[in-house]
Amino acid sequence: MRMPELPERMRVGPLKEGAFTSRLHSERLAVLLGLALGVSFSICFITGVLSHLIQDPPSWFVWPADPPWLYRVTQGLHVATGLASVPLLVAKLWTVYPRLWTWPVLEDVTHLVERVSLVPLVAGSVFLLFTGVADIALWYPWRFFFTAGHYWAAWITMGALVVHVGAKATMTRRALTRSGLEGGDEIGGGLTRRGFLGVVAAATGLITVSTVGQTFKPLSRVGLFAPRRPSFGPQGFPVNKSAFSAGVLDTARDPGWRLSVEGKVDNPLSLSLDDLHTLPQHEANLAIACVEGWSASARWRGVRVADLLDLARTSKDATVRVEALQDRGLYRASEVNRLHARHPDTLIALEVNGETLHIDHGFPARLIGPNRPGVMQTKWVSKLVVL
Ligand SMILES: Nc1nc2c(c(=O)[nH]1)N[C@H]1C(S)=C(S)[C@@H](COP(=O)(O)O)O[C@H]1N2
Ligand SMILES: [Mo]
Numbered sequence: 001m002r003m004p005e006l007p008e009r010m011r012v013g014p015l016k017e018g019a020f021t022s023r024l025h026s027e028r029l030a031v032l033l034g035l036a037l038g039v040s041f042s043i044c045f046i047t048g049v050l051s052h053l054i055q056d057p058p059s060w061f062v063w064p065a066d067p068p069w070l071y072r073v074t075q076g077l078h079v080a081t082g083l084a085s086v087p088l089l090v091a092k093l094w095t096v097y098p099r100l101w102t103w104p105v106l107e108d109v110t111h112l113v114e115r116v117s118l119v120p121l122v123a124g125s126v127f128l129l130f131t132g133v134a135d136i137a138l139w140y141p142w143r144f145f146f147t148a149g150h151y152w153a154a155w156i157t158m159g160a161l162v163v164h165v166g167a168k169a170t171m172t173r174r175a176l177t178r179s180g181l182e183g184g185d186e187i188g189g190g191l192t193r194r195g196f197l198g199v200v201a202a203a204t205g206l207i208t209v210s211t212v213g214q215t216f217k218p219l220s221r222v223g224l225f226a227p228r229r230p231s232f233g234p235q236g237f238p239v240n241k242s243a244f245s246a247g248v249l250d251t252a253r254d255p256g257w258r259l260s261v262e263g264k265v266d267n268p269l270s271l272s273l274d275d276l277h278t279l280p281q282h283e284a285n286l287a288i289a290c291v292e293g294w295s296a297s298a299r300w301r302g303v304r305v306a307d308l309l310d311l312a313r314t315s316k317d318a319t320v321r322v323e324a325l326q327d328r329g330l331y332r333a334s335e336v337n338r339l340h341a342r343h344p345d346t347l348i349a350l351e352v353n354g355e356t357l358h359i360d361h362g363f364p365a366r367l368i369g370p371n372r373p374g375v376m377q378t379k380w381v382s383k384l385v386v387l
Contacts, residue, residue: 006103020098024196031168031175032197033092036204038165040081040088041125045158047078051291052151054373057337065343068370072289075373076215079293082132083211087203089125091196114167117160124157136227136292138240214294228294234358237288237296241331241379243359248380251325257364259348263321263386266313273364276350279303279311284345290374300368302349305384306342314386316342322367323383334367334376335387345370348381 011017054063054071064070106112131142131150140146165172191199213223213230220230228238243249251257259276261269271279282304289295309318317338326332340346346369350357357363362379369377 004104014098014101015103019101022190024191024193025095025098026193027171028175028178029193029196030092030095031172033088033095033200034168034172037085037088037092038161040085041158041161044078044081044085045154047074047081048151048154050074051078051373052147055147055376057335062337062339063371065340065346065370065372068286068345071371071373072215072287072295075289075291076212076293076295079132079136079215080208080212082129084204084208085125086129086133087200087207089129091200093122110167113163117163117167119160120156121160121164124153124160127153128157138227138292211293215289226294227292228290230294230296234360235298235352235355237298237361238294239360240290240292240374241329243363243380246324246326246329246332246380248325249359251382252359252363252380257325257382259365259382259384261308261312261384261386263384264314264318265309265386267311269308269312273350276303276348276365280307281350282344282347284347284368284370286345286368286370288368288374288377289372292374295374298352299354300347300349301351301354302347302365302368304344305336305340305346305348305367305369306344308348308384309341309386312384312386319387321385321387322378322381323385324378325380325382331375331378334378336367336369336376340369340372343370348384 006015013019051071051074053061057063106115128150131146131153134141135146135150142149207225209219209222210225211223212226213220214226214228215230217230220226223229230237233239243252257273259269259271261271280303281301283299283301285297285299287295287297305320309320318341319338320336320341321333322336323333324331336346347367348365349362349368350365352358352361357366362381365381366379367377367381
């Protein structure tokens with residue numbers, strides 16, 4: 001079935017032939033921007049799914065504790081590629097939006113599928129980048145839970161992207177084999193295509209360079225737009241959640257504070273802060289790598305989780321749930337898998353950079369371990385429950 005020709009009286013506004021005069025609405029430009037977005041979205045998706053698996057592991061997934069810097073890199077990439085996608089997406093949408101007014105609206109079934117897949121693709125992309133940017137700015141102008149919304153939108157968007165890539169494969173190949181970006185540039189004024197691509201590349205580069213310093217030390221001095229400065233905060237690194245906002249100011253300062261080790265143990269423990277100080281202390285250089293893309297290293301000192309587990313007599317492959325004094329909030333507990341629990345650098349830290357922990361860094365004791373998302377480095381610990 002063929003769509004009829006567009007009736008004469010409807011050929012107005014954007015439906016008029018030649019309504020879009022800019023040479024920037026070119027197929028080849030759309031393809032180049034699409035390829036760049038394909039790469040950034042793929043890296044962003046893989047690193048995002050990985051972060052999700054680490055925080056909510058299915059039974060077949062055990063995230064290793066080594067190498068200790070791996071999560072810092074994958075999550076740094078997640079946020080950096082997400083931010084870099086913003087100018088790319090804006091440019092891509094600008095380049096292709098006239099196609100919304102092409103006639104016939106539908107040619108055949110393949111065309112229908114391709115058109116329909118644009119709805120989740122465009123809406124999902126905009127949603128992902130908007131919620132991601134808002135999240136790293138700690139701004140939550142919505143009512144759903146960010147992580148779940150962002151995660152499911154990513155699957156829908158990537159599904160739509162696969163359909164889109166499939167539908168555009170032939171056109172992409174055609175556009176790429178045609179030579180030169182400047183073809184057609186003799187018509188119309190304004191920015192050339194090469195110039196436009198240059199502007200987009202510069203914007204992408206600028207966003208990356210001015211934000212990646214929040215996790216990449218050499219660029220921290222030019223991190224003008226980085227939401228966090230890795231060296232800004234008590235004891236030289238940032239605080240997202242203060243003791244005040246977690247509602248633990250009093251319980252954390254209570255001299256009667258104790259750390260209990262319970263659950264599947266033969267010898268349950270209840271240790272005071274002094275007890276913890278009399279146990280062997282270990283030091284490790286470890287980073288807090290927040291899911292928001294910032295990270296900061298420090299030298300931590302405290303008691304090995306493995307030593308506590310041995311004292312409490314647990315099985316060697318025990319998983320541990322670490323609970324905070326906090327009685328509300330999503331990050332009041334985290335799970336330590338068997339590899340992390342037995343790693344010699346996974347600590348219940350009492351000190352950082354040579355000082356007693358600041359209350360906003362988790363005094364009297366916090367969990368800190370290698371290769372863990374920041375949200376799983378629980379502060380104000382009061383309980384280890386062996387599962
Ligand atoms: N008890 C508790 N621990 C917590 C959090 C929290 O909200 N409550 N926030 C986590 C997050 S998101 C990060 S990135 C690290 C470092 O957070 P900070 O900047 O708040 O110290 O601590 C983690 N530990
Ligand atoms: Mo975080």
